[in-house]
Amino acid sequence: MRVEPWTVLSSEQLLDCRIFRIERTLARSPVDRSVHEFFRIRSVDFAHVVPVTENDEVVMVRQYRHGSGEMSLEVPAGLIEPSEDPAAAAARECLEETGYATGELRSLGMLRPNPAVFANNLHTFVAYGVRRVAAIEQTETEQTEVELVPLDRVASLMIDGVIDNALDVAVLWRFLHQRS
Numbered sequence: 001m002r003v004e005p006w007t008v009l010s011s012e013q014l015l016d017c018r019i020f021r022i023e024r025t026l027a028r029s030p031v032d033r034s035v036h037e038f039f040r041i042r043s044v045d046f047a048h049v050v051p052v053t054e055n056d057e058v059v060m061v062r063q064y065r066h067g068s069g070e071m072s073l074e075v076p077a078g079l080i081e082p083s084e085d086p087a088a089a090a091a092r093e094c095l096e097e098t099g100y101a102t103g104e105l106r107s108l109g110m111l112r113p114n115p116a117v118f119a120n121n122l123h124t125f126v127a128y129g130v131r132r133v134a135a136i137e138q139t140e141t142e143q144t145e146v147e148l149v150p151l152d153r154v155a156s157l158m159i160d161g162v163i164d165n166a167l168d169v170a171v172l173w174r175f176l177h178q179r180s
Contacts, residue, residue, distance in 0.1 A: 004030040019043060019079065040119050047123045048077040048167065049090035050108070050175045051100050051130040057148040058172075059130055060163075061097050064143070073147060073157070074168045086123035094127070096137040097144045102127035108174050113167060124171045126178075 006027040015022040020043035028035050051059040058075070065072045078093035080086055091102045108124035136144055149157065154172055157163045163172065 006030060009035065014039075039117065041117055043079075043118065043120045044082075045080045045086065045121045045123060046078060047080055047086045047090040047093065047125065048075050048171045049094050049102060049105065049125045049127055050075050050171060051094050051098065051102055051127045052151065053100075053131070053148065054129050056151040058151060058154055059094070059098050059100050060147045060149050061144045062147050063145070072165055073149075073163050074165050075171060077167075080123070087125060090123065090125045091127070094130070095134060097142075098146050099132050099134045099136050100130040100146075101133045102130050108171065108178060111167070111170055111174075122167060122171075124174060126175055 006029060009026045009028055011023050011025045013021050013023050020041050023040050023042055025038045025040060026035055027038055053059060060073055061076055062071055062073050064070070076090075076094040076097045078089065078097070080089040084092075087105045087107070090105055094100055094102050102125075105125040105127045108126055111122040111124060112118070113120065113122050136146065138144070154163070155176060158169050158172060163169060
């Protein structure tokens with residue numbers, strides 16, 4: 001049997017939560033033509049960047065995450081503004097969250113965070129030779145601190161669960177694989 005896409009019959013927004021919207025969709029099965037209800041989360045695309053210093057350290061961000069209720073060690077990341085280029089967003093987020101300028105970014109490709117329920121994309125980048133040029137831009141809702149992680153420790157920190165954000169793990173494994 002060949003798997004085919006479903007036909008979307010209708011879609012309605014149920015809730016607007018500022019950084020994402022929740023939608024209910026009715027879709028027809030290509031197998032038996034029955035109609036089913038699905039829910040999806042619409043958000044803008046976002047970007048992650050793996051900033052690497054000249055000393056082979058990954059510039060990471062430690063911050064409190066309200067979803068988990070815990071501190072998290074992550075690469076700089078954030079939402080892409082309307083009409084903003086994904087690489088520009090990655091560079092902006094790195095500078096805001098860490099004070100490090102990225103220079104030229106190289107794409108590590110695009111990922112889908114969770115296509116079962118999310119309708120957005122994650123654009124991934126690496127920047128080599130980053131350097132500190134400014135202070136961190138702390139906001140009322142986001143406070144970060146920089147942690148420089150030696151490149152040779154990144155894999156073990158993921159395996160040990162110190163770096164446990166699934167999107168960061170995917171980006172960092174992709175980075176490490178393309179580096180080898």
